[in-house]
Amino acid sequence: xxxxxxxxxxxxxxxxxxxxxxxxxxxxxxxxxxxxxxxxxxxxxxxxxxxxxxxxxxxxxxxxxxxxxxxxxxxxxxxxxxxxxxxxxxxxx
Amino acid sequence: xxxxxxxxxxxxxxxxxxxxxxxxxxxxxxxxxxxxxxxxxxxxxxxxxxxxxxxxxxxxxxxxxxxxxxxxxxxxxxxxxxxxxxxxxxxxxxxxxxxxxxxxxxxxxxxxxxxxxxxxxxxxxxxxxxxxxxxxxxxxxxxxxxxxxxxxxxxxxxxxxxxxxxxxxxxxxxxxxxxxxxxxxxxxxxxxxxxxxxxxxxxxxxxxxxxxxxxxxxxxxxxxxxxxxxxxxxxxxxxxxxxxxxxxxxxxxxxxxxxxxxxxxxxxxxxxxxxxxxxxxxxxxxxxxxxxxxxxxxxxxxxxxxxxxxxxxxxxxxxxxxxxxxxxxxxxxxxxxxxxxxxxxxxxxxxxxxxxxxxxxxxxxxxxxxxxxxxxxxxxxxxxxxxxxxxxxxxxxxxxxxxxxxxxxxxxxxxxxxxxxxxxxxxxxxxxxxxxxxxxxxxxxxxxxxxxxxxxxxxxxxxxxxxxxxxxxxxxxxxxxxxxxxxxxxxxxxxxxxxxxxxxxxxxxxxxxxxxxxxxxxxxxxxxxxxxxxxxxxxxxxxxxxxxxxxxxxxxxxxxxxxxxxxxxxxxxxxxxxxxxxxxxxxxxxxxxxxxxxxxxxxxxxxxxxxxxxxxxxxxxx
Numbered sequence: 001x002x003x004x005x006x007x008x009x010x011x012x013x014x015x016x017x018x019x020x021x022x023x024x025x026x027x028x029x030x031x032x033x034x035x036x037x038x039x040x041x042x043x044x045x046x047x048x049x050x051x052x053x054x055x056x057x058x059x060x061x062x063x064x065x066x067x068x069x070x071x072x073x074x075x076x077x078x079x080x081x082x083x084x085x086x087x088x089x090x091x092x093x
Numbered sequence: 094x095x096x097x098x099x100x101x102x103x104x105x106x107x108x109x110x111x112x113x114x115x116x117x118x119x120x121x122x123x124x125x126x127x128x129x130x131x132x133x134x135x136x137x138x139x140x141x142x143x144x145x146x147x148x149x150x151x152x153x154x155x156x157x158x159x160x161x162x163x164x165x166x167x168x169x170x171x172x173x174x175x176x177x178x179x180x181x182x183x184x185x186x187x188x189x190x191x192x193x194x195x196x197x198x199x200x201x202x203x204x205x206x207x208x209x210x211x212x213x214x215x216x217x218x219x220x221x222x223x224x225x226x227x228x229x230x231x232x233x234x235x236x237x238x239x240x241x242x243x244x245x246x247x248x249x250x251x252x253x254x255x256x257x258x259x260x261x262x263x264x265x266x267x268x269x270x271x272x273x274x275x276x277x278x279x280x281x282x283x284x285x286x287x288x289x290x291x292x293x294x295x296x297x298x299x300x301x302x303x304x305x306x307x308x309x310x311x312x313x314x315x316x317x318x319x320x321x322x323x324x325x326x327x328x329x330x331x332x333x334x335x336x337x338x339x340x341x342x343x344x345x346x347x348x349x350x351x352x353x354x355x356x357x358x359x360x361x362x363x364x365x366x367x368x369x370x371x372x373x374x375x376x377x378x379x380x381x382x383x384x385x386x387x388x389x390x391x392x393x394x395x396x397x398x399x400x401x402x403x404x405x406x407x408x409x410x411x412x413x414x415x416x417x418x419x420x421x422x423x424x425x426x427x428x429x430x431x432x433x434x435x436x437x438x439x440x441x442x443x444x445x446x447x448x449x450x451x452x453x454x455x456x457x458x459x460x461x462x463x464x465x466x467x468x469x470x471x472x473x474x475x476x477x478x479x480x481x482x483x484x485x486x487x488x489x490x491x492x493x494x495x496x497x498x499x500x501x502x503x504x505x506x507x508x509x510x511x512x513x514x515x516x517x518x519x520x521x522x523x524x525x526x527x528x529x530x531x532x533x534x535x536x537x538x539x540x541x542x543x544x545x546x547x548x549x550x551x552x553x554x555x556x557x558x559x560x561x562x563x564x565x566x567x568x569x570x571x572x573x574x575x576x577x578x579x580x581x582x583x584x585x586x587x588x589x590x591x592x593x594x595x596x597x598x599x600x601x602x603x604x605x606x607x608x609x610x611x612x613x614x615x616x617x618x619x620x621x622x623x624x625x626x627x628x629x630x631x632x633x634x635x636x637x638x639x640x641x642x643x644x645x646x647x648x649x650x651x652x653x654x655x656x657x658x659x660x661x662x663x664x665x666x667x668x669x670x671x672x673x674x675x676x677x678x679x680x681x682x683x684x685x686x687x688x689x690x691x692x693x694x695x696x697x698x699x700x701x702x703x704x705x706x707x708x709x710x711x712x713x714x715x
Contacts, residue, residue: 009542010562011336014676015659045659045672049335052662058320059332061542068545070316087542087560090332090515 002027004034005083012060012086015046025078031064032074034084049088061087095152095197098218100211102281103144103203107218112197118612119712121584121619122153122197124180125626127169130200131178132629137637141173141273142256142280144204150247150286153586156192159302160606161309161598162588164188164370166247166264172272173258174431174483175504175528178633179272180583183247184370185265188586190245193290205282210238213288226284227254230424231263234285244289250426252471253279257481259431259470259506263423266393267370270428272505272527301609308598308606309374317541317595321377326397330356336562337657337679338511341405342457343437344500344647347511347655347679350669351410355400359412368393375590381416392420395429398531401509402433403467407440408457418467425471431483434506436466438484439476441498447491450476502529503643512650513679514657515540517568517575520687523644524572526630535593536568536575546596550574565683569691577623584626625711628695628703632715641701644688646681655679 007020016038023037035056039047050060062069063085064076099108120126127149139145148170155163166188172179191199195216205220208227212219226234231250238246246264253260253275260275261268278284312318320328333339334352341349353359363383369376382391395403395415403409403418422429440462442448443455452475453462469477479487484499484506500507505528512519521534538547539562547556551570559567575593581600582592585607591598601616608614634643645651656675663670692699696707708714 007557009539009560011657011659011677013563014657043659043672043676044661045676048659048661059335063542063544066544066548068316085542085544085560087539087544088332088336089542090329090336090338090537090540090562 001025002029002078002080002082004078005081006034006038007083007085009085009087011088012046012049015049016042029078030075031062031069031078031084034078035074050086059089061089063087095192095195096216097198097200098196098213100199100201100218100220101203102201102205102209102220102283105220107220109216109218117197119622120626121581121622123151123165123167123586124169124182124580124583125622126198126584127151127167127180128178128626128629128633130198131169131171132633134200134202135171139171141171141176141277144281145202146171146277146280148201148274148277148281148283150191150199150201152188152192152197153584154610154612155606156586157189158297158610159305159309159372160587161305161312162370162373162375162591163586164372165583165586165588166191166269167583167586168247168262168269168274170272170274170277172505172527173256173276174273177503177528177637177639178526178630179274180527181262181269181271181274182583182586183262183264183267183269184373184588185245185267186371187245187247187264187288189371190288190290194288199286201281201283203281208282208284210284211286213286215291223284231426232424238285238287241287242289244287246285246287248285248426249275249278249283250424250471252276252425252427252481255471255473255481256280257427257470257473258483258486259428259435259481261422261426261428263426266423268423268428270430271530273428275426297610301606304606304609308602312591312597313374315595315597317597318375318590321590321594322375324357325377325379327357327360327400329397330400334660337514337655337677339405340401340509340511342408343406343434343441343498344507344511344649345441346405347514348658348660349405349410350671352669354410355404355412355415360395360400360416363412363416365391370588373588377590383413383416385417390417390420392416392423395419398509399429399433402430402437403463406433406437406509407463409460409463410458411460414460414463417464421464421467421471425468427467427471430508431506432467432470434500435470435480435484435487436463438487438499439466439480442491442495445498447493447495452476497648500647500649502646503639505529507647508532511655511679512646513655513681514677515562516565516681516687517562517571519646519650519681519684520568520572520691521575523646523684523688524576524691526627526634532589533579534572534575535579535589536572537594538571538575538596541595543596547571563677563679565681565687567690569687569694572691573694576627577620580623580626581619584622621711625713628707628711628713631697631701631703632708632713635702636715641688641692641699644701646684650681651684
């Protein structure tokens with residue numbers, strides 16, 4: 001099994017109800033699998049913010065092991081001990 | 094080598110001399126050069142509308158070249174909104190034209206006997222009396238002067254002529270707006286600066302061209318700039334709605350159930366074409382059009398700030414109101430942010446029984462009030478005459494506690510962020526030396542989740558708190574960096590969207606470009622120059638009696654909490670549904686702590702005054 005450390009920022013903390021959690025997934029799981037797993041047992045507003053219509057919101061930025069994740073890279077396979085940071089993106093005006 | 098023109102409109106004196114290269118190297122150009130001239134010439138005894146106040150147009154070495162997004166001139170002045178340091182800048186095509194005409198700066202003092210135009214051609218400046226232009230709108234002025242030799246111009250409308258304290262200078266449909274530069278120009282009886290440059294290109298070398306092209310390519314292909322290209326700054330509406338950073342009803346709310354009616358998609362129905370500034374590969378602007386009573390109106394934008402100021406901030410869900418108000422502001426020469434925020438102030442005063450008007454209902458969302466008051470402010474008619482003084486002064490006049498509803502810092506109305514949610518913005522609005530403005534620091538590192546950038550700049554142990562937008566502890570750290578970087582960007586006349594908005598072009602990259610132009614400079618030296626500029630601007634304000642007590646936000650943000658809700662969509666109607674309970678409670682817990690750390694990092698006293706050691710290190714003197 002693969003254990004991933006997940007940390008939420010800003011409003012995502014409010015939606016998730018927690019700042020961080022460890023998620024255990026089967027070996028070979030991808031970032032996309034992880035995002036789906038994160039929505040389980042969380043309020044509907046969390047899913048609406050992270051995965052509206054089942055796709056990663058362009059208003060959420062992912063940092064996987066200290067590097068930004070592009071939207072077309074969600075099939076990257078996770079390794080045990082990986083870290084994912086989730087930021088809602090808002091910028092100035 | 095370019096020149097500086099010194100104009101005295103009272104005596105008619107015009108002196109053009111080569112710009113001191115040491116001055117340029119120290120202050121970079123643009124905002125920094127303007128600050129240096131203003132500090133030297135305008136002391137506390139000179140009021141914003143005194144002939145001795147300066148109005149200083151500045152360019153940079155990048156202007157007129159292919160350096161990406163280098164289109165922004167700066168205008169520097171003592172501000173009639175704040176009675177302190179003021180500058181504004183704008184994109185378009187005016188800056189490269191002025192640079193091609195051979196000018197780093199034009200320093201204007203005095204007051205012309207008759208309404209006049211400065212006509213600038215290659216290395217020459219002429220004061221031309223043109224009383225027939227007085228009273229014209231900005232587009233009418235532009236049309237008249239374009240017919241007299243083409244070129245580019247920066248001009249004022251009726252608002253500047255009437256000394257409206259939120260009057261802008263307009264060029265190419267764009268506004269140098271913040272702090273009332275249009276009113277200073279009006280006080281000088283100066284209608285326009287009309288530039289007709291003979292030299293059509295300013296490409297220094299093949300090496301520079303290749304470098305500029307490569308940065309332009311990086312900019313347009315970078316993932317962080319894609320959404321801006323596609324959706325304009327209006328992309329912020331839904332993003333801000335999601336996190337509770339969408340001010341509404343004069344900051345009584347931070348989200349609205351009608352966000353879908355005022356977002357990119359809603360406004361895109363009025364878009365007719367895409368537009369960009371000089372040397373910009375991003376081209377983020379859209380031109381909107383709609384039918385008006387007198388014909389078809391056309392306007393660049395609205396951008397997010399304007400769409401919010403005349404939308405949710407005034408309780409309006411109607412994009413057409415924002416487009417019309419934007420158009421009116423451009424024609425009359427007004428700052429859309431300050432006008433919208435001042436109207437919202439009047440609406441809240443009415444809500445609380447402090448203000449009524451014979452002509453306008455002052456009800457939230459009332460289109461007639463929003464559009465009618467915008468016009469009335471521009472022409473100083475009726476209630477508009479009071480509101481033309483800005484929210485702070487109008488509140489003092491109304492009294493009975495109205496000051497509590499005036500959303501300003503140092504007299505300048507707040508831009509469109511919610512300080513109880515975005516803590517970096519809160520600190521930046523408070524410390525900005527030109528009064529409340531998001532672009533003074535533009536500290537958005539946490540807001541855009543740029544963890545990879547933050548890693549390069551700050552110690553790992555502070556990153557989790559620094560990158561949490563709602564955490565206050567280390568926002569001073571990113572704030573100091575962002576203010577210094579912003580000062581560099583403004584001084585080089587480059588757009589924030591290529592730099593601090595997305596951290597694509599960084600100080601080392603700008604130094605690369607300058608070295609290709611023959612400068613000997615590094616990214617670190619640029620940031621020190623930025624620090625020097627911020628400190629000089631601070632000194633200007635300290636000399637005018639400003640200090641820590643002026644680095645405060647309106648009471649609403651430090652004394653009232655604001656609830657942030659989660660939103661889902663009804664699967665059948667698609668309508669937004671608000672969560673029953675808030676998911677976050679926005680609060681600015683300890684602005685004092687943020688200021689203490691900010692002053693310490695800056696090398697300033699607890700009162701916000703630069704320490705002698707800091708001044709010595711930066712080569713500054715009080």
